[in-house]
Structures are given as structure tokens and as C-alpha cells.
């Protein structure tokens with residue numbers, strides 16, 4: 510399936526073209542194409558085993574496709590490791606993301622890139638500044654009233670994701686890949702994640718948000734990529750679907766293929 514047309518006219522920051530990943534005889538992804546654009550949230554939906562985690566792994570440099578290519582700013586790129594993806598401006602927020610629980614929130618925010626003052630050999634950690642930056646950046650993504658000096662173990666699941674998103678923004682990521690935790694979260698914690706997604710979009714990042722919830726996807730998504738059996742079963746924009754459609758499509762794969770066929774016929778340029 511070709512990549513959906515872009516209503517904004519902007520060039521994709523990151524693109525996948527015909528990407529296939531196999532595990533033995535299982536094709537976890539089959540000729541998947543997608544385009545992520547600045548200031549746009551693409552939600553990825555699909556049932557268990559549809560290829561969502563594999564897609565995240567490809568985008569974050571953990572998994573190399575056997576076929577197809579990735580393009581960054583229109584140039585083919587090979588991501589050989591998560592470090593390399595990060596250095597190219599692609600940040601991933603993992604569903605079971607690791608934090609150092611005994612370390613403070615600000616320590617977790619900087620993780621080795623702490624601000625210092627003075628010059629070598631008198632250089633020392635600027636804790637006040639680190640706390641101020643971490644607090645400000647967390648507030649920017651919607652987590653207010655947080656003491657950056659408290660241990661990170663005090664953070665709830667949504668706040669942890671927000672911390673990782675705030676980090677990505679602060680350190681200049683251009684593409685943000687978020688794998689929403691499948692474990693139950695309170696509505697308030699989910700709201701924080703969604704708020705952080707919107708903050709990242711408003712800051713001009715190209716966001717890919719993997720979620721199990723059509724409701725949450727519809728709240729923040731500009732575009733919806735539906736995966737079924739490792740294939741793109743639908744690549745739709747907000748104009749194509751309302752929440753009711755989206756919920757039905759995620760629940761029923763057959764109907765989805767049918768609707769996608771109709772939409773393609775109606776919009777052959779997509």
C-alpha cells in the first residue's frame with residue numbers, strides 16, 4: 510500500500526517504504542509503508558500480534574528489516590542501534606521504560622547529560638539548574654507541581670512516560686515514538702500521556718503513538734495506521750473516520766479492509 514497523501518503538504522521527516530521483518534517463517538511486518546511528518550501525530554492501532562512492537566523496534570534501531578527502506582529527511586538511512594536512532598533525532602518511549610527508581614526525577618531526566626558549572630578541573634554539577642530545567646520541562650508536557658528532587662520511584666506510569674517525552678523534547682528529538690503501556694493506568698495517568706503527546710506535536714515533533722485504545726487515538730491522532738497480521742490494513746486521516754468508525758475498524762479486520770478499499774477508490778491519489 511502506498512503512503513497516504515499529505516493534507517499539509519509538508520515533506521515527511523521519517524518514512525518507511527515497503528518494510529518487511531520476518532522471524533523465521535512469520536512475517537511480523539509485510540511491506541509496511543508510512544510517513545511521519547512534523548507537527549503530526551500518527552496513531553498505530555491493531556490487535557495483539559499485528560506488528561506494532563515490531564514497527565516500534567524498526568523505527569528505534571532495534572530491528573533491521575529484511576526488505577524495504579527508511580528515509581530520514583528524504584535520504585535513505587540504516588539504523589543499526591537505538592543509540593544511532595537517538596543520535597539521528599529519533600527518540601523512543603518504551604512501554605516498560607526503564608528508570609532508575611532510587612535516583613531523583615532530575616537525575617533520570619538528564620541521565621549523564623547533567624548541566625555543570627565552572628571549568629575543568631573545577632567543573633561541578635549544577636543541581637539547582639538541573640532541578641529547575643527538569644521541573645520546567647515536565648510542566649511543559651503537563652506534569653505540574655512535581656518536586657524534581659523526589660525519587661523517580663514515586664512517579665506513576667503516565668508520569669514516567671511524560672518524563673521520557675519531556676526528555677526527548679529537551680534534547681532536541683525530531684521524531685518521537687511512543688509505545689503506550691498495556692498495563693492498566695488511571696484515567697488521570699492516561700490523560701498525562703495524551704497531554705505529553707500533544708505537547709510534543711505542538712513543539713513540531715513527528716509523533717508515532719502506539720495505543721490499544723481507539724478512543725485515546727481519536728483524541729490526539731491526525732492520522733491512523735491500522736495494522737492487521739503485519740500489514741497496513743488502513744492508513745486514514747481524521748477526515749476519513751470519526752470515533753465510531755475507528756472503534757469499529759479496530760474491532761473488525763474484515764470491515765476495515767473493505768472500508769480501506771472504498772476510500773482508496775474514492776481518493777486514488779492516497
Ligand SMILES: Nc1ncnc2c1ncn2[C@@H]1O[C@H](COP(=O)(O)OP(=O)(O)OP(=O)(O)O)[C@@H](O)[C@H]1O
Pocket residue numbers: 532535536537555556557558559560561562563564
Ligand atoms: N522475537 C520474535 N521471535 C519470533 N516471533 C516474533 C518475535 N517478535 C514478534 N514475533 C511475532 O511477530 C508478530 C508481530 O508481533 P508484535 O509483537 O510486533 O505484535 P504487537 O502488535 O506488538 O502485539 P502486542 O499488542 O501483543 O504487543 C507476532 O506473530 C509475534 O508472535
